[in-house]
Amino acid sequence: MRVGLIGAGTIGTYLLDELSRKNDQDIRITSVFVRNLEKYQHLEERYGVQLYTSVDEFLDSSIDVVVEAANVQAAREVLPDIVSEKETVLISIGALAEENFFNKITEIINEKNHRVHLPSGAIGGLDLIENVTEAGIIDTLSLVTRKPAHTLLSEPTDETKTVFEGNAAEAIEQYPKNINVSIALALAGVGLQQTKVTLLADPNLDKNIHSIQVSGDFGTASFEISNNPFPSNKNTSYLAAVSVLGTLKKMTKRINIG
Numbered sequence: 001m002r003v004g005l006i007g008a009g010t011i012g013t014y015l016l017d018e019l020s021r022k023n024d025q026d027i028r029i030t031s032v033f034v035r036n037l038e039k040y041q042h043l044e045e046r047y048g049v050q051l052y053t054s055v056d057e058f059l060d061s062s063i064d065v066v067v068e069a070a071n072v073q074a075a076r077e078v079l080p081d082i083v084s085e086k087e088t089v090l091i092s093i094g095a096l097a098e099e100n101f102f103n104k105i106t107e108i109i110n111e112k113n114h115r116v117h118l119p120s121g122a123i124g125g126l127d128l129i130e131n132v133t134e135a136g137i138i139d140t141l142s143l144v145t146r147k148p149a150h151t152l153l154s155e156p157t158d159e160t161k162t163v164f165e166g167n168a169a170e171a172i173e174q175y176p177k178n179i180n181v182s183i184a185l186a187l188a189g190v191g192l193q194q195t196k197v198t199l200l201a202d203p204n205l206d207k208n209i210h211s212i213q214v215s216g217d218f219g220t221a222s223f224e225i226s227n228n229p230f231p232s233n234k235n236t237s238y239l240a241a242v243s244v245l246g247t248l249k250k251m252t253k254r255i256n257i258g
């Protein structure tokens with residue numbers, strides 16, 4: 001499987017490192033779309049990839065799958081063109097928060113018979129949530145996310161502050177870099193308006209902790225994922241990058257779990 005990567009930051013570099021280190025014959029990153037050629041020139045030699053600044057040329061570069069690892073805004077800009085040509089893995093899931101945009105993407109992939117894969121990102125348990133939603137037996141779904149205060153606040157604080165309380169649609173609008181997980185949850189579950197989100201800035205924390213509560217006729221479930229952030233980017237959990245690799249691996253397997 002030949003992969004085209006959009007964005008070569010924390011997650012993108014993890015994928016480049018992992019896939020080249022393991023010399024994975026099933027999955028190879030061959031093309032990288034960037035907005036600044038000079039900044040990323042070194043990737044060509046280090047990983048044997050070709051860089052592109054034109055979306056059309058990137059899509060023409062004999063890749064099978066595109067992995068988006070840039071940000072919500074970039075994803076909103078390029079996604080219609082990408083999904084109309086390729087199978088796509090999207091980690092900036094917040095790009096799908098806006099209903100009209102979601103419908104537009106759905107229309108394109110239905111027409112083209114393409115798929116969009118949303119990795120579980122910095123959380124887990126989405127299989128359970130999707131199953132009980134499909135079965136019509138989910139009642140409530142909520143997420144409480146705690147992050148190190150300095151990743152959310154510009155001023156230092158001595159005490160934990162609630163920086164956001166509301167639904168998933170409002171959360172991603174206000175914190176597009178921090179709460180993509182809420183949109184993954186909402187899309188798997190009761191939708192963006194009904195998914196309750198609380199975001200806490202904790203000065204004594206060095207992890208990104210996501211606590212999920214779900215209830216319905218099946219019973220209740222709680223998940224707490226205590227994530228180590230990347231040393232180079234405290235906003236992003238290590239697990240988020242691992243989940244993109246996991247999604248790519250699943251695409252090459254014939255036995256799928258969950």
Ligand SMILES: NC(=O)C1=CN([C@@H]2O[C@H](COP(=O)(O)OP(=O)(O)OC[C@H]3O[C@@H](n4cnc5c(N)ncnc54)[C@H](OP(=O)(O)O)[C@@H]3O)[C@@H](O)[C@H]2O)C=CC1
Pocket residue numbers: 006007008009010011012033034035036039069070071072074091092093120121122123176177180181184233235236237240
């Ligand atoms: N679902 C989840 O659980 C999670 C989702 N995420 C999502 O993943 C994204 C990537 O995370 P991470 O790797 O840590 O972020 P980084 O900030 O480390 O890297 C982002 C990369 O995207 C590039 N980029 C930004 N805009 C564009 C553009 N318009 N065109 C091409 N490249 C662009 C940046 O390039 P440049 O150097 O030019 O700025 C940079 O290389 C996050 O922004 C977030 O949306 C992150 C964590 C968890």
Ligand SMILES: O=C([O-])CC(=O)C(=O)O
Pocket residue numbers: 121122176177178179180181182208227235236237238240
């Ligand atoms: O990495 C994390 O813990 C979550 C995150 O940033 C996001 O959901 O956007």
